[in-house]
Amino acid sequence: MIILIAIIMSIGVSLFSLKQSVIELESNYKSIQNEIMKNEESLHVLKAEWSYLNDPRRIQQLSEKYLPKLHGIKPEQIQSLAHAKTFRNRGLDKPVESSLDKKLKNKNMKTIKPKKSLTLDDLLGDAP
Amino acid sequence: MKYRLTNHISLWNQVVRDNHFFQMIHERIWVANFIFGIAFFAICLRLLDLMFIHNSSDSRPQRRHTPIMFNRADIVDRNGSVLATHLVTGSVYVNPKQIQHATQVAKSLIKIFPHLSYQVLIKRLKSKSNFAWIVRHIPPRLQQEINNMGIPGLYIQKDEKRVYPYSQLVSHAIGYCGVDNDGLSGIEKRFDGRLKTQGDPLQLSLDIRVQNILFDELGTAITHFRAQGGNAMVMDIKTGELYGMVSFPAFDPNKITIKDQPSLFNRNTQATFEPGSIWKIFNSAIALDTQLASLSSPFDATHSIKIGRHTVNDFKGKNRVLTLCEAVVYSSNIGSIRISDLFGKTIQKDYLKRLGMFEIPFLEIPEVAAPQIPKVWSEATRMSVSYGYGMAVTPLHNVNAISTMLNDGYPTQATLLKRDGPMPKGIQVFKKDTSQKIRRLMRLVTIEGSGKQADIPGYNIMTKTGTAYKSKGKKGYGVIKERNASIVAAFPEQDPRFVVWVTLDDPKPTDKTYGYATAGWNSAPTSRKIIERIAPMLNVEPNFDHEKPQLISWVQP
Numbered sequence: 001m002i003i004l005i006a007i008i009m010s011i012g013v014s015l016f017s018l019k020q021s022v023i024e025l026e027s028n029y030k031s032i033q034n035e036i037m038k039n040e041e042s043l044h045v046l047k048a049e050w051s052y053l054n055d056p057r058r059i060q061q062l063s064e065k066y067l068p069k070l071h072g073i074k075p076e077q078i079q080s081l082a083h084a085k086t087f088r089n090r091g092l093d094k095p096v097e098s099s100l101d102k103k104l105k106n107k108n109m110k111t112i113k114p115k116k117s118l119t120l121d122d123l124l125g126d127a128p
Numbered sequence: 129m130k131y132r133l134t135n136h137i138s139l140w141n142q143v144v145r146d147n148h149f150f151q152m153i154h155e156r157i158w159v160a161n162f163i164f165g166i167a168f169f170a171i172c173l174r175l176l177d178l179m180f181i182h183n184s185s186d187s188r189p190q191r192r193h194t195p196i197m198f199n200r201a202d203i204v205d206r207n208g209s210v211l212a213t214h215l216v217t218g219s220v221y222v223n224p225k226q227i228q229h230a231t232q233v234a235k236s237l238i239k240i241f242p243h244l245s246y247q248v249l250i251k252r253l254k255s256k257s258n259f260a261w262i263v264r265h266i267p268p269r270l271q272q273e274i275n276n277m278g279i280p281g282l283y284i285q286k287d288e289k290r291v292y293p294y295s296q297l298v299s300h301a302i303g304y305c306g307v308d309n310d311g312l313s314g315i316e317k318r319f320d321g322r323l324k325t326q327g328d329p330l331q332l333s334l335d336i337r338v339q340n341i342l343f344d345e346l347g348t349a350i351t352h353f354r355a356q357g358g359n360a361m362v363m364d365i366k367t368g369e370l371y372g373m374v375s376f377p378a379f380d381p382n383k384i385t386i387k388d389q390p391s392l393f394n395r396n397t398q399a400t401f402e403p404g405s406i407w408k409i410f411n412s413a414i415a416l417d418t419q420l421a422s423l424s425s426p427f428d429a430t431h432s433i434k435i436g437r438h439t440v441n442d443f444k445g446k447n448r449v450l451t452l453c454e455a456v457v458y459s460s461n462i463g464s465i466r467i468s469d470l471f472g473k474t475i476q477k478d479y480l481k482r483l484g485m486f487e488i489p490f491l492e493i494p495e496v497a498a499p500q501i502p503k504v505w506s507e508a509t510r511m512s513v514s515y516g517y518g519m520a521v522t523p524l525h526n527v528n529a530i531s532t533m534l535n536d537g538y539p540t541q542a543t544l545l546k547r548d549g550p551m552p553k554g555i556q557v558f559k560k561d562t563s564q565k566i567r568r569l570m571r572l573v574t575i576e577g578s579g580k581q582a583d584i585p586g587y588n589i590m591t592k593t594g595t596a597y598k599s600k601g602k603k604g605y606g607v608i609k610e611r612n613a614s615i616v617a618a619f620p621e622q623d624p625r626f627v628v629w630v631t632l633d634d635p636k637p638t639d640k641t642y643g644y645a646t647a648g649w650n651s652a653p654t655s656r657k658i659i660e661r662i663a664p665m666l667n668v669e670p671n672f673d674h675e676k677p678q679l680i681s682w683v684q685p
Contacts, residue, residue: 011172018179041216051293053211056340071471072661075586075670 176354193670199288200309201322202329203302205336206369206546210329212302212316212381214309217265219287220274224255226281233279240273250435264307265289290316296378297339300394300542301332301370301493304381313392314493315544331546333369338362341661342374345632348560349654350376353635353645356610359395359523360654361629362662365531365618367547368540371626371666380622395631397489398497400520401612404596405459405578406530407516409566411467412456414479417562420470423569424680428467435508440465440515443646453680456569457577459593461515468514476513477505482557483529484539485521492544497522516594523614528631534567534590534624536560568677571621576679578648579615582656586670588621588665591655593647598634610634613647617655619663622674626666630655 063070143149203212227233230253238244241263252260264287266274272282290305292298303314311320319330342360350358351365362372377391391400415421429450442460455463468476480486488498500520512518524542531540537558541551558566570590573579579591598610614631618624630651635675642648663670 007172011175015175034364045215047210048213048215048291048293051213054209055294055297056337057297057344060340060344074660075584075663075672078586078664078670080669088190090385 147154171427172550180431199345200290200305200324201327203323204313204329204331205298205334205339206332206371207335208219208331208513209336210293211332211334211336212290213300214227214288214290217267217282217287217289218271218274219264220266220284222253222260222262222263223258223283224253224260225258227253228280230254233282236277236279240270241266242289290381292381294336294339295380295382297336297343298334298497299381299394300335300375300392301373301377302381303493304379304384313495314394317494318492327458329609332544333364333367333546334373334544335371335665336667338372338662339374341658342372343378345654345657345661346374349630349632349635349650353632353638353650354611355632355635355650357395357633359399359629359631360658361523361527363527363531363534363540363542363627363629365540365627366535366551366625368528368531368542368551370542370544371662373544373600382636393522394493394495395633396629397491397493397522397524398581399631400497400500402517402524402599403515403526403614404594404595404612405461406526406594406614406616407513407593408456408459408464408485409463409533409570409592410480410483410529411476411514412452412569413558413562413566414476415467415470416565417479417537417558418471418475421452421467423451425452425476426450426682427452427455427460427463429455429460429466431462433465433511434464435511440511449682451680451682453569453572456592457572457679459573459578464515465511468510473505473507475508476510480513480519482539482555483532485519485525485529489522489528489542491524496524499525516596520599523629523631526614526616527627530618531627532557533563534570534618534627536563539679569622570618572677572679574617575676578646579652581616581648582617582652582659584656584660584663585670586672587619587659588671589619589656589659590621591615591617591618591652593648593652611645613651615646615647615651615655617652617659619659620668620671620674622664622671625668626662628655628658628662630658 147535160209161198200214202210202214205211224230230250232247233253235245237249238246244263249262252262262282270642274282274284288311292302292304295357301314303317304312306312311317311323315330315332323330342362345357346360349355359375360372361370361374363370373394373396375393375395379388379391404511412421415425416423426449429442429445430447432442440461441510442458442462444458444460445460445462446454449460450460450463452463452467454460455610460593485499486501488496490496499522502518509518528540528542532538537556537560539554541554567590570579570592571588573593574583574589574591577591578593582591583589593613593615595611595613598612610633612631612633613635614629616627616629632647632650632654635645637643637645637649
């Protein structure tokens, strides 16, 4: 008899707590749903704004204003690696002295040793 | 009373002593216990099942879950840039029956929305219905102001407004939506149902960067050459995907007014006009494909030809015998007629049919026009069609056909959607060999012919220009000196990947064109400027080592 009562009691308690947790979850769910809605709305606004700010016309105007010397890539500026090999064979792979190197030399700042630059040989391995 | 009580007790005593009666009660209690026990046990089992065994959330019915979805899906370009999305706005409506002082309400509303008319407001506020819109799609700040007014009968409803962040850039392809978010043209109209039901964005084949370049260069050219309008397209030859499609004048889909009606016209797909010399390419392709002529076959272009009342002459004619190669490169009308003499009108019509010139081309927008085909395909028709007159088609027709010719002869079908797989392979129209010869011919036009100003060293551009007088019905050509100057440019020659189409509607000569207003002087440089900018973007590798084709000239035997 006692066992029976105990079982009934425990079932009652668990049923109650189950119902409570369901109610709690439900309200949680609703608030999360609302939050997602709000976030999604603001995400939409942000997306639209992102697109608007990334308008190529706008970027073009900005680039013309602030980067007047920057122009499109000319076909002569594009080289494939296959062409790079012919460069090396023509002896054009010697490290080129940059303007910074020259400045450093002029000022006799021998303490700073420029790093050995990466040559095409390092990239391509042995010549065929 | 006393008697009855004792009687009752004695009766009870009798009953208590009756074993049989007790047994009966016990039995009944046990039966009841048993039934309840089973029921309880079943409930326990179900509870255990719910709590421990099937307690994962996905076994729960999904009915309560309202998916977070907006009325209309976004439209994005091939790189995911948002071309069309929506913003949550508020719309103000009124229940006129609840309005007490209509004039006061109208006055205070006009303070917030100065663009509203007082008369219209009063009319709406005093109407007999239960509902009337006051103003649609207002930003949060104004919504707050409306709320602060606290006028009974005036309400704000959450609303959505379609927005196009790039405004005019993609106007004709995407189209626009009405105030209730129904697609009214372009992709918006064609995919109205899909955009309303499916939440995921619709991805187009357009590239907003390419679109901008077309818009920029075409706009500049139209202003520079004082043209009435123009259009341009960039298409991937191998997949048919349109990377850009621009038509001028353009409109802003964010704010459509009645004034925009003429600019809704998409010249790329709706404008039918005679393409002019560009069709000489098809003409010679038919001759080459039927093997009735080779690149070096001679055609006499010494004398002009009469078609009915008209006399056909050459623009800057050579007045001598030309090879097929020369006839195309120097764009000889007479030569083209002579070439078409070889195969005749039946074969010509058949090829053009297979190139899709007789039907409405497929594209995912409703605004596509049918070609204008002559009722009777006479010998005169054959002659004029050979150099691109007598039949009016849209630029879309031409771009499809040119791509077909360069794509080893397999039909190209333009699309505005990003393709997942390869293009469906249709029935081959031209032989692969013909396709290669045509590439050579079109490259020669760039090197030696009218496409010189479209050339960019390294990209091996193939071109054909066409400048056609606009026809004015029975009055014929040249009555109005208006022309359509078009160019088709494809690149690179060794492996054609993109085709660019530019048309300028009635361009005028400028100081720098020496009085010329033909396509070679206006559309050609425009196409060069376009390709210069888009080629590095589209990963086209320049090739300076590609062998230049040689012009096959006529030698006196």
